[in-house]
Amino acid sequence: MRSTLLPIAILVSIVVALPSLATVNEKSLQNAQQLRELALRSHLGFDIVESLTVEVGPRLAGTAADARGVAWAEKKFDELGFDKVYKQPVKVRHWERGAASAQILSPFPQPLAITALGDSVSTPKDGLVGELAFFDSVAELNNANPKDVAGKIVYIDARMHRHLEGKEYSTTVAGRSIGSSVASEKGAIGLIIRSVGTDKSRMPHTGNMRYKKGVTKIPAGAISTSDAMMLMAMKKRGQAIKVNMRLDTTTFEPTTSYNVIGEITGSTYPDEYILIGAHLDSWDEGTGALDDGAGVGITVAAAKLIKQFKPKRTIRVVLFANEEGGLIGAKEYRDANASELHKIKLAGESDFGARSIWRFDSQVNPANLPLMSQIAKTLKPLSINQGDNKAGGGPDVSILPAKGVPVFSLRQDGTDYFDYHHTANDTLDKIDPAQLRQNVAAWAVVAYLAAESEQKLLPLIKK
Numbered sequence: 400m401r402s403t404l405l406p407i408a409i410l411v412s413i414v415v416a417l418p419s420l421a422t423v424n425e426k427s428l429q430n431a432q433q434l435r436e437l438a439l440r441s442h443l444g445f446d447i448v449e450s451l452t453v454e455v456g457p458r459l460a461g462t463a464a465d466a467r468g469v470a471w472a473e474k475k476f477d478e479l480g481f482d483k484v485y486k487q488p489v490k491v492r493h494w495e496r497g498a499a500s501a502q503i504l505s506p507f508p509q510p511l512a513i514t515a516l517g518d519s520v521s522t523p524k525d526g527l528v529g530e531l532a533f534f535d536s537v538a539e540l541n542n543a544n545p546k547d548v549a550g551k552i553v554y555i556d557a558r559m560h561r562h563l564e565g566k567e568y569s570t571t572v573a574g575r576s577i578g579s580s581v582a583s584e585k586g587a588i589g590l591i592i593r594s595v596g597t598d599k600s601r602m603p604h605t606g607n608m609r610y611k612k613g614v615t616k617i618p619a620g621a622i623s624t625s626d627a628m629m630l631m632a633m634k635k636r637g638q639a640i641k642v643n644m645r646l647d648t649t650t651f652e653p654t655t656s657y658n659v660i661g662e663i664t665g666s667t668y669p670d671e672y673i674l675i676g677a678h679l680d681s682w683d684e685g686t687g688a689l690d691d692g693a694g695v696g697i698t699v700a701a702a703k704l705i706k707q708f709k710p711k712r713t714i715r716v717v718l719f720a721n722e723e724g725g726l727i728g729a730k731e732y733r734d735a736n737a738s739e740l741h742k743i744k745l746a747g748e749s750d751f752g753a754r755s756i757w758r759f760d761s762q763v764n765p766a767n768l769p770l771m772s773q774i775a776k777t778l779k780p781l782s783i784n785q786g787d788n789k790a791g792g793g794p795d796v797s798i799l800p801a802k803g804v805p806v807f808s809l810r811q812d813g814t815d816y817f818d819y820h821h822t823a824n825d826t827l828d829k830i831d832p833a834q835l836r837q838n839v840a841a842w843a844v845v846a847y848l849a850a851e852s853e854q855k856l857l858p859l860i861k862k
C-alpha cells in the first residue's frame with residue numbers, strides 16, 4: 400500500500416502547489432470566459448463602426464473630416480463611460496483629392512478607371528499626355544535605361560494575389576510608395592500603377608506614396624485591376640500606347656490632428672497599461688469601414704466590455720492619427736511618451752479588416768510565455784490557435800518592440816482584405832457582424848487576461 404500511496408501524496412502536493420504558479424487566478428479566468436461569451440452576443444463593436452462610418456465617413460488625415468473624426472472619438476469614449484479621455488496633438492500633412500480621369504488616346508481609344516495616389520501633385524488642367532513605358536516592378540524600373548523612360552509615363556504592372564495572410568502586399572506596394580521617385584529620376588513625366596489589390600473590379604486602389612527629397616514631383620495614379628488586364632492585352636498588339644491622365648489634387652499647409660485615447664483605469668496597478676488600439680484616419684475613397692473602422696469598433700468595444708470586470712491594470716485604447724501617412728500618430732505617441740513606455744506591459748493594434756481571427760501570436764519576454772499559453776487556451780473556443788513569439792503587433796505598435804514593449808497580434812483572415820483596401824468599396828456592408836463579434840471577444844480576452852496577470856509583465860530582452 401505504501402508504495403502506491405506515496406506517489407499520490409506527491410501528486411496531491413504538486414496540485415496544491417499549482418495555484419501559486421498560476422499565471423492568472425481562478426476568478427480572473429472565469430471572468431475572461433464570461434467576457435468572451437458576453438462579447439459574442441454583443442452588437443457594440445458593429446454599432447461603433449456604423450456610428451463612425453455613418454456620422455463621420457471618410458476621414459483623411461488633416462482634412463475637416465479628420466477633425467470631425469477626432470471629435471467623434473472623444474465623444475464616443477465619453478458616452479461609453481471610459482474613466483479617462485484625452486488627446487495628443489500630431490502634426491500631419493493636409494492633401495485633398497479632386498477629380499481624376501484617364502483615357503487611352505491611341506491606338507485603341509477608351510477610358511481607364513483611375514485614382515490619384517495620396518500626396519501626388521496635380522497634372523496640368525487639360526491633363527498629361529504621354530506614351531507609356533511598361534515595367535513589371537520597381538526593381539525592373541530601377542534597372543531601366545533612362546533613354547527608354549525619359550519623356551514618357553511609366554506604367555508598373557506589379558501583381559498581387561489573394562492570401563490568408565495578405566503576404567504579397569509588402570512586396571507589391573513598392574511601385575506605389577516609391578515608383579514615382581524612381582520614374583522621375585529617370586526622366587519620366589508621370590506614373591501609373593496597376594492597383595495594389597486582389598480584386599477583379601473597376602475600383603482603383605489609392606494609398607500612400609512619397610517623393611524623395613529633391614526629386615521632380617511627377618503626378619502618380621493607380622488604375623483598376625480590370626483596366627490593367629485590358630491594358631496589358633492592348634500592349635500585346637505591339638503598338639505604342641498613348642494616354643491622357645488628369646489628376647486634380649491640392650496640397651495645403653501641414654496641420655494638427657490628434658491621437659485620441661480612452662482608458663479604463665486599473666483597480667490594482669493603475670500605472671501599468673495594456674495598450675490596444677486602431678487608427679482613426681482613413682483614405683478618402685471609401686468610408687474606412689474595414690481600414691480601420693473595424694479596428695476602432697473591435698478595440699473600443701473590447702475595452703468597454705472589460706470595464707464591468709474591473710481589470711487590475713489599466714486598459715488604454717489609442718486611436719492613432721494618420722497611420723495612412725506613414726505611422727505619423729504612432730511615432731508621435733512613441734516620442735511624446737518616451738520616458739513612460741516601460742509602463743506599457745503589452746500592446747496590440749487591430750488593423751486588418753473585420754474577418755475572423757485564426758491565430759494568436761506574441762512577442763514577449765520568455766518569462767511571460769506561460770501567460771500567453773493561458774490566453775491561447777482561453778481563445779481556443781473562438782477557433783484561434785496559438786502561433787509563435789514573433790508577432791509584429793500591428794502597424795502603429797510595430798515600432799514599440801524596439802523600445803522593449805511586448806506586443807501581440809490577433810491575426811485575421813485577410814483573403815479578401817485587399818479586394819477592398821483603399822478603394823471606394825471599403826464600406827460598412829463588407830463587415831460580417833458575427834465575425835466582428837469574434838474579434839471583439841478575442842481582443843477582450845487578451846487585454847483582460849494580460850491586465851489580470853499574477854506574473855510581472857517584463858520588458859522584451861534587448862537583442
Ligand SMILES: [Zn+2]
Pocket residue numbers: 678690691722750
Ligand atoms: Zn489601416
